[in-house]
Amino acid sequence: MKKGIMVGFGNVGKALAKELISLNKIEIIAVITSKGVYKLKNNWRSELNNLANEYPRGNREKIDILDLINEFIPDIAFVTIPPSYYNGEPNLSIYNTLIDNNINIITADKTGLALEFSSLMKKVKNNKLFFGYRATVMAGTPAIDVAKGLRGRNLKGIKAVLNATTNYILSLVESGYSMQSAIDKVKELGLVEPDPKIDIDGYDAAAKLSIILNTLDIESNINEIKRESLLNINEEKIRKTLNEGKRIKYIAYFDGNKKGVHLEEIEMDSQLARVSKNYNCILFNVDNDTITLTGPAGPAISTAKSMITDVLEYLEKD
């Protein structure tokens, strides 16, 4: 059986652990968390299940990821660490270490691909590795697959709602909340990234747009995507727009040239205006036709399940 390590063990990591136990096609030999490394020594399935249920109990060791790789020589790493868009670390070092040591990767973290898609993928290709990243965009809805299925086509533009948290905040404001009370409410519900700027300043949507564009062979980097803050609008304007039969949405866009994340008035008959709850929506303009994909993004269990789709592809290719 192939051997795997888990890098990161939050909600998505734990959900993935249970899916991997039930799939039973890759033996997990170690779990790396911010608190240390748990080595699974005897019955990996029950030990991993315990970790997923009882974390952070169990014996952990302080050990470097490179030492761990050299000790275990895993075939694949499952990466579910938090994003780090400001300087990319430790995420970029982790990806580079894994790839340089010929470890295949399945990730839900966007950082590496949002910052260094081309250079990482070049090394992946040279080393003939598998790099699965279905979970990075609209986790649970195959947006990456749609982008791959449009390669070589004449892409004229993209418009998308790619961040469910800010979309929910806008709908709360439409229904009467102040912007601040709406933000407080989504925080209470646990829907915001630990660093709220990731959602509210558009980093998350920009990272996803960048990954989609790179998948379509359009080189892109989160740092060149213009981001307007969600807070750059007042409540009255949002509600007035709704009364006029349109909706303000926080849109990630590419117009064939410019790339950005901004607040935009959307006509009510557009699919983008109708996105609600945990749903996302992406419109591709290809040869002046519109291809539309809508579906849920998350929760953690959906993210984990889309990583299992990556696992199936990895196991078949290998």
Place this chain on the structure above:
Amino acid sequence: MKKGIMVGFGNVGKALAKELISLNKIEIIAVITSKGVYKLKNNWRSELNNLANEYPRGNREKIDILDLINEFIPDIAFVTIPPSYYNGEPNLSIYNTLIDNNINIITADKTGLALEFSSLMKKVKNNKLFFGYRATVMAGTPAIDVAKGLRGRNLKGIKAVLNATTNYILSLVESGYSMQSAIDKVKELGLVEPDPKIDIDGYDAAAKLSIILNTLDIESNINEIKRESLLNINEEKIRKTLNEGKRIKYIAYFDGNKKGVHLEEIEMDSQLARVSKNYNCILFNVDNDTITLTGPAGPAISTAKSMITDVLEYLEKD
């Protein structure tokens, strides 16, 4: 440069020929039509361009496909022959001959996969061949990619409008046409298969549903898909339903158990109700979430372009 042959040379084949000339990464060495074989001997790009523009001029030979393969040893075949759902021939023999002789395939024809998905794909895998079939469902919209991106998920059902011709007939009837005059009109416009039963008796939609299900690892065959004829309803019922705020649609469905193509009343707020022109729409129910893909199906140039996406994938894998 890789060498390719084209099997079939109708509208899609000709559009594909022009795309392959402009891509210039696979040399086309022969074009097989129902009228004979054209061998491209000197400047393949200009000879193929002439064939695409001036067909059926040029020198053709009567030669068996197996002899042709043995003479040229092509790397890949581009199949754009008409469907043959009743007995599968000559399509199935062509696929089997190609695969048995280690020729990679990119096809827009649904026949082989609708009738023999499992056995063909098993041989493809054993021979380590590439078999691209993005163009077989919603040609131009990545429905196959979405299905691949949902592998391993808990698929509870599918509902789809997969045949634009019958969808257009229904909308004409809604606007006042009789069923017969609507059919005559789409025939005039050249939108119906040479054998109208392919569209109107649901073979086309059933073939597409079958390919989608197989892609999702649900074994399926066009012959086990129950087909209701489009004619199994009268004009009054279609218009009465519209007046009641719903629409009759010709729906391909899978409910987790039963598979079929039938006439169904669809609520107006469903994406399925809003599909018009050459657009198709497919709803996947996954873990009780709905993932929706809408986009154009055809015309020939879109079908050809989705085969070019297959080419890019083939060239990278090889």
